[in-house]
Structure formats: C-alpha cells, structure tokens
Amino acid sequence: MHFISGWRRSAAVITAIRSLSVKRLLCSVGSEDDTIFALSSGQGRCGVAVVRVSGPASAHAVRSLTRGFPAARVASLRSITHPQTRELLDRGLVLWFPGPGSFTGEDSAEFHIHGGPAVISGVLQALGSLPGLRPAEAGEFTRRAFCAGKLDLTEVEGLGDLIHAETEAQRRQALRQMAGDLGRIYQDWRVRLKRCLAHVEAFIDFSEDELIEDGILNDVDTAVRQLQTDMENHLSDQRRGERLRSGVQVVIAGSTNAGKSSLLNMLTQRPAAIVSATAGTTRDVVEVPLDIGGYPVLLSDTAGLRDTTDSVEQEGVRRARQRVEQADLSLVVVDLTQLPSEPQLVPVFLSEHLKNILEPSSHRQQCILILNKSDLSSAEHNRSIQASLACSADVPDACFLSCHTRDGLEDLLTLVQNRLKTLCGDPLIGSPTLTQNRHRTLLQKSVEALHQYHQYRDVDLVLAAEGLRLGLSSLGRITGRVGPEEILDTIFKEFCIGK
Ligand SMILES: Nc1nc2c(ncn2[C@@H]2O[C@H](COP(=O)(O)OP(=O)(O)OP(=O)(O)O)[C@@H](O)[C@H]2O)c(=O)[nH]1
Ligand SMILES: [K+]
Numbered sequence: 193m194h195f196i197s198g199w200r201r202s203a204a205v206i207t208a209i210r211s212l213s214v215k216r217l218l219c220s221v222g223s224e225d226d227t228i229f230a231l232s233s234g235q236g237r238c239g240v241a242v243v244r245v246s247g248p249a250s251a252h253a254v255r256s257l258t259r260g261f262p263a264a265r266v267a268s269l270r271s272i273t274h275p276q277t278r279e280l281l282d283r284g285l286v287l288w289f290p291g292p293g294s295f296t297g298e299d300s301a302e303f304h305i306h307g308g309p310a311v312i313s314g315v316l317q318a319l320g321s322l323p324g325l326r327p328a329e330a331g332e333f334t335r336r337a338f339c340a341g342k343l344d345l346t347e348v349e350g351l352g353d354l355i356h357a358e359t360e361a362q363r364r365q366a367l368r369q370m371a372g373d374l375g376r377i378y379q380d381w382r383v384r385l386k387r388c389l390a391h392v393e394a395f396i397d398f399s400e401d402e403l404i405e406d407g408i409l410n411d412v413d414t415a416v417r418q419l420q421t422d423m424e425n426h427l428s429d430q431r432r433g434e435r436l437r438s439g440v441q442v443v444i445a446g447s448t449n450a451g452k453s454s455l456l457n458m459l460t461q462r463p464a465a466i467v468s469a470t471a472g473t474t475r476d477v478v479e480v481p482l483d484i485g486g487y488p489v490l491l492s493d494t495a496g497l498r499d500t501t502d503s504v505e506q507e508g509v510r511r512a513r514q515r516v517e518q519a520d521l522s523l524v525v526v527d528l529t530q531l532p533s534e535p536q537l538v539p540v541f542l543s544e545h546l547k548n549i550l551e552p553s554s555h556r557q558q559c560i561l562i563l564n565k566s567d568l569s570s571a572e573h574n575r576s577i578q579a580s581l582a583c584s585a586d587v588p589d590a591c592f593l594s595c596h597t598r599d600g601l602e603d604l605l606t607l608v609q610n611r612l613k614t615l616c617g618d619p620l621i622g623s624p625t626l627t628q629n630r631h632r633t634l635l636q637k638s639v640e641a642l643h644q645y646h647q648y649r650d651v652d653l654v655l656a657a658e659g660l661r662l663g664l665s666s667l668g669r670i671t672g673r674v675g676p677e678e679i680l681d682t683i684f685k686e687f688c689i690g691k
C-alpha cells in the first residue's frame with residue numbers, strides 16, 4: 193500500500209503539469225501583457241457610464257488621467273484629463289483594484305464618468321493614446337478572470353446568463369450557477385472519477401508484483417456505477433434548466449375563429465395579431481416573448497386547424513401543427529358555442545377534438561383546454577358543462593374564458609403558471625439543474641465512456657482505463673479544465689465588449 197501512495201503522488205504531479213500546460217495553452221491567445229479598456233455599462237446616453245481597465249499598465253493609466261493615486265477599492269472623486277493635451281474631460285469617480293484580488297485577477301481600474309457620448313469617447317480616446325493599452329474584445333475581461341482561475345466555465349456561463357436574464361426565475365438560476373453550485377457537482381464527479389482511474393492504472397502497473405490489494409477493482413466497479421447513476425439522474429431532468437434559460441415554448445392552437453388571436457392579444461396586452469370574424473385570418477405564426485409569473489415564455493399564435501384548398505392557408509396549418517409538435521405546452525382554444533348542446537356529450541366531443549390537434553398521445557398532458565366565448569353562453573349552461581367535464585378522465589385541465597369580458601383570465605393565468613413551475617422547476621430548490629445543451633452533450637459522452645469501462649473491464653483493462661480517461665476529459669470540458677480553444681471562443685464571444 194505504501195507503494196501506491198508513492199505512485200499517486202507522482203500521478204498528481206503529472207496531472208498538475210498537464211493542467212498547467214492546458215491553462216497556458218488556453219490563455220496564451222490575445223496577449224495578457226496588453227492592458228485592455230472598454231465601456232462596461234450599456235451604450236447610449238445615461239447618467240453614469242463605467243469605463244473599465246485591466247492589465248499591467250492600469251496604474252499608469254490611472255496616474256496619466258488623474259492626479260493623486262486613489263486608495264485601493266475606495267471611490268475617489270477626481271478630475272479626469274487627457275494625458276497629452278491636459279484638457280479636462282470630466283469629473284468622476286476613480287476606483288483602483290490591485291491584482292490578484294480583482295475580478296480579472298490583474299491590476300484593474302474603473303472610471304465612473306458622466307454618460308454623455310462626448311465624455312465617454314473622450315475618456316476612451318485618452319486611454320487609447322497611452323502605450324500598451326488597447327480596446328478590449330468581447331468577453332475579454334471575463335476571459336481573463338477565467339484564465340486567472342477566478343471562475344470556471346459554468347460560472348462564466350452563469351455570469352453571461354445573469355447579464356441576459358429577463359425574468360426572476362432566470363435570474364435566480366443564473367445567480368446560483370454563477371456562485372459555482374453547478375460547477376461544484378461536476379468537479380466532485382471529476383475527483384471521484386480521477387480516483388477510480390488512479391486505482392485502475394495502479395492495478396495495471398503493479399498487480400503482477402502483488403503490491404496491490406485484491407478487490408480494488410471491485411471497489412472501482414461500484415464507484416463507477418454510482419457515478420453513472422448520479423450522472424444519469426442529473427441528465428433525466430426533463431430539460432427544466434435549459435427550458436428556463438431559453439424560454440418555455442407555449443403555443444395557442446385550435447379551430448378557426450375559436451379566438452386564438454384574441455387570446456394572444458389579451459395576454460400580451462397589445463394587438464400583436466389580427467383579429468377578425470373571417471375564419472382563417474391567421475396564417476403565419478405570430479410569436480411574442482412574455483414574462484408569466486417570473487417564467488420566460490415564448491407564446492405563439494397559429495393558424496386555425498381545418499382542411500382547406502387554399503395553398504397559403506395549407507402552409508399556415510402545416511406550420512401550426514409543427515409548432516404544436518415542438519411546444520412545451522399547448523393552449524387549445526375551443527369556441528363554446530360550437531360544443532354539443534347536451535352537456536353530457538361535451539367530454540367525448542372534446543376528447544375527439546383534441547386527438548385531432550395533439551396527435552401524439554405523449555403530448556396530451558402538456559395541454560390546457562380553454563373554453564372561450566363564455567359570454568355567449570349562459571352561466572347555468574357553463575356550470576353544467578363544467579360538472580360534466582369534472583366526471584371525465586379523458587379531458588385535460590380546462591377553464592372557461594371570455595376574451596371580450598376577460599372573465600376567467602385569472603384562473604387561466606394560475607393554471608398556466610402552475611404548469612410553468614413544473615416545466616422549469618424552482619431554480620432554488622434541490623440540486624442545480626443542467627442549463628445548457630453543451631453540458632448535456634458532454635455529460636452524455638462521459639456516461640457513454642463509463643460504459644466502455646464496464647465493457648472492457650474483464651477483457652482488456654487498458655481499454656477499460658481509457659474509458660475512464662475519456663469520461664474524465666468530457667467532464668473536464670464542462671468546467672473548462674480541459675478544452676479546445678474554440679469552445680472558449682464561442683462562450684466568451686457571447687459576452688459583449690466590456691464584460
Ligand atoms: N363574443 C366573443 N367573441 C369572441 C371572443 N373571442 C374572440 N371572439 C370573436 O371571434 C372572432 C374570431 O376571433 P379571432 O381571435 O380572430 O379567432 P382566431 O381563432 O384567431 O381565428 P383564425 O385566426 O381565423 O383561426 C372575432 O370576431 C372575435 O372578436 C369572446 O370571448 N367572446
Ligand atoms: K378569425
């Protein structure tokens with residue numbers, strides 16, 4: 193056993209050298225010797241604009257534009273002047289963040305100036321006139337933070353998502369990922385897998401000399417199986433996190449003239465789609481992003497579903513059906529006045545009607561029935577329909593609505609919100625969910641590689657170990673500990689200049 197710990201130490205040294213060189217390789221592009229600067233607040237006229245500087249010449253930049261060097265991490269009011277012409281550009285706050293304790297890990301500074309275009313361009317020009325300073329590329333500040341080991345890739349992505357978050361639930365999920373909750377899970381799996389690999393490699397190298405305990409491979413088998421289970425559980429999340437990140441696809445579908453476009457307009461509070469008494473008004477899919485109860489929704493109105501000889505309308509119907517296929521949730525609108533007059537016949541009628549709209553049976557659960565135009569039918573008749581529906585197991589959640597009087601809108605919104613909660617999950621409860629397809633693909637690869645381990649375990653241990661190594665490398669790519677340059681390029685390019 194003594195021998196194994198010695199071997200482990202040397203393996204640890206090798207791993208350390210490897211990860212060092214990977215990091216050097218990844219971070220060598222876009223010379224780190226440059227000092228970069230950019231407007232970090234939004235473009236356009238605003239009260240205060242923030243110009244950020246990072247890199248070795250940051251202190252020189254502060255000295256050149258202001259007098260009296262500011263204390264670290266304290267806002268100091270200064271006159272900001274052009275280093276060559278000495279012209280006064282603005283009076284603003286200057287902040288000095290010495291490395292390595294800064295966001296990027298480098299010496300950095302911020303100029304909080306007035307947000308007029310002339311002030312901003314004056315300060316940017318002044319910085320550009322200094323030797324060793326150049327404008328930052330998109331995402332370059334965050335990239336430097338990553339290279340300094342301040343963030344792993346999942347945290348970088350969380351930061352990107354936070355900047356783009358439009359609803360409360362998206363913000364919560366992004367904050368959690370930025371805090372490293374997701375990265376920690378992947379890191380833990382990497383550590384466990386690394387231990388398995390070390391044991392198998394030790395077994396390959398030393399088992400003939402009988403320096404290895406028997407049963408070590410059985411322990412590895414159990415550990416690998418447990419890892420597979422953990423990863424598969426994480427993968428089978430019904431894409432909740434990804435849905436929350438990119439928006440829930442909700443489609444409004446149904447027969448012509450049911451009031452689908454009227455519903456879209458009521459929910460979006462603007463005349464987004466044309467409403468008319470002519471059947472077959474809507475042809476194109478009309479898509480509107482919405483925030484419903486903190487969840488991001490992409491709501492689309494579609495052409496009424498009917499057989500038609502009009503080729504343009506046929507295309508509209510084809511697109512409508514395609515949307516229903518892809519949707520996370522369908523709002524099926526039915527004109528109440530078109531239902532059978534006998535309430536007890538309504539459930540069978542609706543269940544047949546739904547088959548026509550939601551063909552694959554797997555989609556039946558992801559549907560809310562909206563019985564529209566309730567203003568045209570008596571309250572008593574509506575109650576009888578409701579009672580009859582309550583006794584039927586074939587019909588999904590249904591609610592009465594009038595797009596004219598807005599009666600039933602509250603109930604509909606509650607129903608929709610509850611569905612969204614199930615579809616996206618609560619980002620603060622339970623273990624954090626996968627948020628990106630990139631993570632999913634790499635995790636699936638990792639799980640497949642672990643299957644290779646079991647496949648070759650009794651046949652060829654070297655090949656089995658290779659499976660573990662592949663699994664480890666896929667996991668490492670998620671957090672960016674291992675990874676080709678182009679992945680990083682894509683991720684950082686999604687950031688804007690100044691981030
Ligand atoms: N009385 C009443 N009329 C409604 C209601 N909702 C919609 N309508 C009317 O029904 C007709 C059709 O409405 P639309 O919203 O265009 O229906 P649609 O389902 O989008 O129709 P297509 O796009 O042609 O498939 C219009 O005359 C609306 O004013 C409602 O709740 N009550
Ligand atoms: K219509």
Ligand SMILES: [Mg+2]
Nearest residue numbers: 452453473474
């Ligand atoms: Mg319409």
